[in-house]
Amino acid sequence: MSVPASVLSTLDSGLDASLDRLFELMRIPSISTDPAYTADCRRAAEWLVKDLTSIGFTASVRDTTGHPMVVAHHAGPSADAPHYLFYGHYDVQPVDPLELWENDPFTPKIKTGTSGRKVISGRGAADDKGQLMTFVEACRAWKAATGALPCALTILFEGEEESGSPSLKPFLAANAAELKADFALVCDTGMLDHETPAICTGLRGLVGEEIVVHAANRDLHSGLYGGAAANPIHILSRVLADLHDADGRVTIPGFYDGVDETPRDVLASWDKLGRTADTFLAEIGLAIPAGEKGRSVLELTWARPTVEVNGISGGYAGKGFKTVIAAQASAKVSFRLVHRQNPEALRAAFRDFVRARIPADCSVSFQEHGGSPAIQLPYDSPLLAKGKAALAAEWPKAPVMVAMGGSIPIVGDFQSMLGMDSLLVGFGLPDDRAHSPNEKYELSSFQKGQRSWARILGALAA
Known part of the structure; x- marks a missing residue:
């Protein structure tokens, strides 16, 4: 009608x-x-x-x-x-x-x-x-x-x-x-x-996770313990760095389960919109594309899953300088999901990924911050x-x-x-x-x- x-x-x-x-x-x-x-x-x-x-x-x-x-x-x-x-x-x-x-x-x-x-x-x-x-x-x-x-x-x-x-x-x-x-x-x-x-x-769907890496039972003097005691900030940094490979792909096992490729005709229609990485990033004062190599900025922001670190804390961050090895360090991590990715399966895979990188004398705890499918x-x-x-x-x-x-x-x-x-x-x-x-x-x-x-x-x- x-x-x-x-x-x-x-x-x-x-x-x-x-x-x-x-x-x-x-x-x-x-x-x-x-x-x-x-x-x-x-x-x-x-x-x-x-x-x-x-x-x-x-x-x-x-x-x-x-x-x-x-x-x-x-x-x-x-x-x-x-x-x-x-x-x-x-x-x-x-x-x-x-x-x-x-x-x-x-x-x-x-x-x-x-x-x-x-x-x-x-x-x-x-x-x-x-x-x-x-x-x-x-x-x-x-x-x-x-x-x-x-x-x-x-x-x-x-x-x-x-x-x-x-x-x-x-x-x-x-x-x-x-x-x-x-x-x-x-x-x-x-x-x-x-x-x-x-x-x-x-x-895109969403999963939010906060992770806390626990090491010594108190903050330590870096002169007395540096080089011998585990530093949770170092451990956390390695965990976060391991989330992506050199080509921008997420390395969590099973992360891309349920992710379909966007049809070529749809990608072609997006290309005609004229939003390039150069113009998109110039608006925010950047110039070099991040994320998965070989994909357009619209595909990256509309149709591909992501992992982003939204905040890191640990140790002394006040004015001046304090030579301390923190007892713990934390990060807030969010995942944007696409297609048929399972929020709870992804959460479990992320936690396994983190636990595998924690030394035996340290520990890690997690706090869930919501989740919804794409x-x-x-x-x-x-x-x-x-x-x-x-x-x-x-x-x-x-x-x-x-x-x-x-x-x-x-x-x-x-x-x-x-x-x-x-x-x-x-x-x-x-x-x-x-x-x-x-x-x-x-x-x-x-x-x-x-x-x-x-x-x-x-x-x-x-």
Whole structure:
């Protein structure tokens, strides 16, 4: 099913009204991490329920041990219509430092951005109120123009995404039967640039480990014990150095189990995006590529697994100098996973790798810091093809399939807990300053994002 022209014209003629609604939502300071804004988080949830109810959804505020969820349902045109779950979040980041904002973060405005294009300025503009309202407005236009939605929809809006989603997994587990759908739609992603939409096909998973190497039973005078006593900083340094070989490959046995090669046609499409190691690294003051040799920077950051040392501590690090051999040394290590890598199998292999390098008179302890598998949408997914076609009809440039180096845990939860894959389409831009002062969302992202979701809904109903 293609989108009726009346739906798109309804969106265009209603742009000002849709901005008014977005601004109402953005004026609510729904900062989830600060208890002072608990009432405001509930107020944002109640606002969304009222708005969704006004366009025919059966919507409600659902209490959790933290901030409430918003759940809404709308029937499709027939009993056998496909059913999709749309996810977004209504909570926002704190605004500190306030003095760096050009205007009140909760007084949204239309401004001219540094690009010369019109932007929506204010906290939550891009992350995620502007994004989730593009979908709501698409539903509103379908109802206004045709009297129905093209498919059955469930909507889940969370209020704790910016504070770690502590209530989300228990809520999914308790309401799995109600929330289960054919597929999930997630809007918390972005575009390649302001003319090129993107569909995210992969999210790297994550494993975090903290290791502590223990040696002597106390800090030692290096003049008295140096050369005879084991130095845990030396031991830890050797362990960390052994994680990679000279070609940048990770040396942990079994590390690459479940890692597939990215299809050549996908790699070729990434090469056409023009992001070379030189340009990518120049932005951060570097010039020499690290990581696995013979792979592009986009393949390295989107589709290859990594091990990174995020912090090291041990011995004396204060001012001046202290000739001491530390009793212990520690490091924090994170792994980015791809494809079918198993987080727990990798954690176990890493711990075996470390233990094998610890002298017999020393010991090592570990602290787990979370783990989640990678998400990979099949490149030949029919849903992906429908999404691409819908976006291609709306934007000046053809959509690109991208991956993300970071993680969106909800996507993994949908897969593991509800058995649903996700289509990730968003309209944010890299310079939208999400989480930073002067957050913005391009007006074209908001307007064409609405039209894009209207087209996608029509395509998904086919």
